[in-house]
Amino acid sequence: MKKFICLFMAIIMLVSLCGCLGGTEDVRGDINSGSSNSDKPEAESKFSLGETAANTYKNDFLGISCTLPAGWTFYTDEQIMQLNNLVGDIAGEELASKLENANIIYDMYATNEGGYCNMNVNLEKLSAAQLLNLDIKKSLESQFDGIKSSYQNMGYTDIVLAYEKITVDGKEFDGITINAKIQGVNFYSTVFCFKKGTYLANVTIACLQTDKIDTILDYFTIK
Secondary structure: OHHHHHHHHHHHHHHHHHOOOOOOOOOOOOOOOOOOHHHHHHHOOOOOOOEEEOOEEEEOOOOEEEEOOOOEEEOOHHHHHHHOOOOOOOOHHHHHHHHHOOOEEEEEEEEEOOOOEEEEEEEEEOOHHHHHHOOHHHHHHHOHHHHHHHHHHOOEEEEEEEEEEEEEOOEEEEEEEEEEEEOOEEEEEEEEEEEEOOEEEEEEEEEEOOOOHHHHHOOEEEO
């Protein structure tokens, strides 16, 4: 149980750190605002959250879907709301307003039987300035010291971070890989990122004991 908690905290910590590509700049604003002129067609794509049905997650706005094999479980809508710090009976315009003012929106979280592999999809809202100057590789690499320090504080050792091009569904994305140990157990994690409209999507996968990252990446389809 303690190792499962460490895995959950590690994936959330990684999402939080990698989802700060704009530094201290305010990234809040209207859902469809803040696009740069050079990227106008993509920025005008209609924002929407993803949906899960049976063993499949799909987000038409991001053009991403994920079908999981037996043994995996998606978080419920209520659990996703809790990840987004949205509690109580929130719906309609109130929910839309909360999401419009969110820095990071958690869209999907899934775990396999036993909790030894987790995955997460989140969206980070970008301002016009961030869209204009976005360099995902440079931004990811700038987070390395903070990520390593945070993992060390959680008890991880032998931490190795690297920038890599991550291949998903035959396409390459900017990403990072992390190898480490927690209580003598191997830990593996991969994050890949891509821009859509005025958002940056971050997909995070983490595993304990056995490196199953490549297998899990094959669950995804991206348009």
